[in-house]
Amino acid sequence: MSRRRQIYEGKAKILFEGPEPGTLVQYFKDDATAFNNKKKGTIVGKGVLNNRISEYLMMRLNEMGVPTHFVRRLNMREQLIKELEIIPIEVVVRNVAAGSLAQRLGLKEGTNLPRSIVEFYYKSDELNDPMVSEEHITCFGWATPQEIDEMMALGLRVNDFLSGLFLGIGIRLVDFKLEFGRHWQNEEMRILLADEISPDNCRLWDLQTNEKMDKDRFRRDLGNVAEAYQEVARRLGILPEGGPRDLKGPAVMQ
Ligand code: UDP
Numbered sequence: 321m322s323r324r325r326q327i328y329e330g331k332a333k334i335l336f337e338g339p340e341p342g343t344l345v346q347y348f349k350d351d352a353t354a355f356n357n358k359k360k361g362t363i364v365g366k367g368v369l370n371n372r373i374s375e376y377l378m379m380r381l382n383e384m385g386v387p388t389h390f391v392r393r394l395n396m397r398e399q400l401i402k403e404l405e406i407i408p409i410e411v412v413v414r415n416v417a418a419g420s421l422a423q424r425l426g427l428k429e430g431t432n433l434p435r436s437i438v439e440f441y442y443k444s445d446e447l448n449d450p451m452v453s454e455e456h457i458t459c460f461g462w463a464t465p466q467e468i469d470e471m472m473a474l475g476l477r478v479n480d481f482l483s484g485l486f487l488g489i490g491i492r493l494v495d496f497k498l499e500f501g502r503h504w505q506n507e508e509m510r511i512l513l514a515d516e517i518s519p520d521n522c523r524l525w526d527l528q529t530n531e532k533m534d535k536d537r538f539r540r541d542l543g544n545v546a547e548a549y550q551e552v553a554r555r556l557g558i559l560p561e562g563g564p565r566d567l568k569g570p571a572v573m574q
Contacts, residue, residue, distance in 0.1 A: 324336040324337050324345060325337040327344060331351060331352075331353040331357070332348065332349055332351055332352065332353070332366075332367075332370070332516075332520055333346055333347060333348055333349060333516070334346075334347040334349065335347075338400060338401075338403070339400070342402060342403050343391065343400055343401065343402060343403060344400075344401050344402075344403050345394065345398050345399070345400060345401075346398065346399050346400075346401050346516075347367075347397055347398050348366075348367035348368070348370050348371040348374075348397050348398070348399075348516075349366075349367050349397075350362045350363055350364055350365065350366045350367045352366065352520070352535065352538050352545075354535065354538060354539040355539070356445060356448050356449070357445065359538075359539070361538060363538060363545045363546050363549070364546055365546050365549075365550070366520070366545075366546060366549060367397045368396050368397060369518070369519075369546075369549045369550060369552075369553050370516060370518035370519070370520055370549070371393065371396065371397055371398070371399060372393070372553060372558055372559075373517070373518045373519070373549075373552060373553055373556065373558070374390075374399070374516040374517050374518045375390065375393045375399055376556055376558050377482065377485075377517040377518075378390035378513070378517065380481070380485065381478060381481060381482075381513065381517075384477075384481055385477075386474060386477055386478060386481070386513055387510060387511075387512045387513065388512055388513040388514075389401040389402045389404055389501065389503070389512050389513065389514045401514075402503055402512065404501025404502060404503050404512055404514050405501055405502040405503075406443075406499060406500075406501045406514060407462065407463050407467065407471070407499070407500050407501060407502065407511075408442060408443040408444070408462050409440050409441065409442065409443065409452070409457060409462055409463060409471070409499075409500075410440070410441040410442075410443055410449060410497050410498070410499060411438060411439075411440060411471050411472070411475045411497065411498045411499070411500065412438070412439045412440075412441065412495060412496070412497050412498075413436060413437070413438050413439075413475045413476065413478070413479045413495060413496055413498070414433060414436065414437045414439070414494070414495040415432070415433060415436050415479070415483065415492075415493060415494060415495065416430060416431065416432055416433060416492065416494040416495065416523075416525075417429060417430065417431040417432075417433060418430070418494050418495055418523050419495065419523065419536075421437075421439075421495075430530065436476065436479055438472050438475050438476065439451060440452050440453070440454070440457060440468075442456070442457075442462065443499075454468050467500075467502075467511060470500075470511045471498075471500050471511065474498075474500070474511070474513060475498055478496075478498060478513070478517075479493070479496075482496070482517070482522075486524065487527070489555035489556060490526060490527045490528065490555065491524050491525065491526060491527060491533065491552070491555065492524070492525045492526075492527050492530075493522065493523075493524065494522075494523035494524070494525055495522070495523045496517065496521055496522035496523070497521040497522075498513060498515070498517070498521075499513075499514045499515035500512065500513060500514055501514040518549075519533060519534040519535060519548065519549045519552055520534075520535050521535075522534055523536060524552060531548075532548070533548040533549075533551055533552050534548065534549075534552075
């Protein structure tokens with residue numbers, strides 16, 4: 321795959337040492353997991369699509385002033401990113417009741433929320449990413465109050481921007497998960513948006529039919545997972561003619 325030194329391997333991506341200090345190469349795999357690793361599979365071509373979708377969304381966010389770790393896409397499956405110190409908090413923004421929120425509070429999936437909600441989860445596979453409050457985050461030193469404010473403000477800006485962008489292509493942005501990290505430059509620290517933004521960590525529903533166009537198709541065995549990701553890319557206008565070169569056709573193997 322690559323001769324570069326591997327820094328970290330996660331469920332959907334691998335990080336390699338970058339070409340210069342302070343950079344990393346983010347490689348997108350076709351592997352998919354759900355329910356804290358209990359369900360595993362491969363969505364053929366997912367890595368190529370998520371690399372492209374995340375590149376596009378991060379570039380658009382950068383343009384409107386949301387600082388991100390994205391530098392540039394290198395090839396079909398890899399992008400160059402800035403090396404960050406990842407804050408161990410998942411920031412979830414919700415517009416519509418779905419998933420764990422619908423379950424926990426007994427809400428009907430699809431109910432519009434009176435206003436957008438920001439939630440925090442502690443990144444820990446062993447603990448199954450428990451939901452935490454600002455009190456927990458500051459008490460255990462995972463982030464400072466200022467960093468929490470910054471993550472919330474950026475989360476809401478990302479939500480406003482992406483909600484509009486997806487609405488324009490007939491997609492409802494139900495919820496999504498963001499990760500942030502600290503970046504130092506000339507003694508100054510800035511919080512940057514990290515990780516990826518793709519159908520792996522967003523809920524995207526077709527505006528007309530409510531059909532799911534995201535990882536719930538994999539989680540809930542709805543089929544046509546790769547087709548749904550491809551349709552998101554197509555509507556964003558970033559699917560090359562004939563589809564990505566090493567996209568061998570949609571399939572889910574478990
Ligand atoms: N999410 C994610 N990674 C996680 C947990 C959640 O990307 O480890 C995303 C998920 O795809 C959805 C949103 O965050 O878009 C909210 O997820 P939820 O809390 O409803 O949990 P889930 O139903 O995914 O277990």
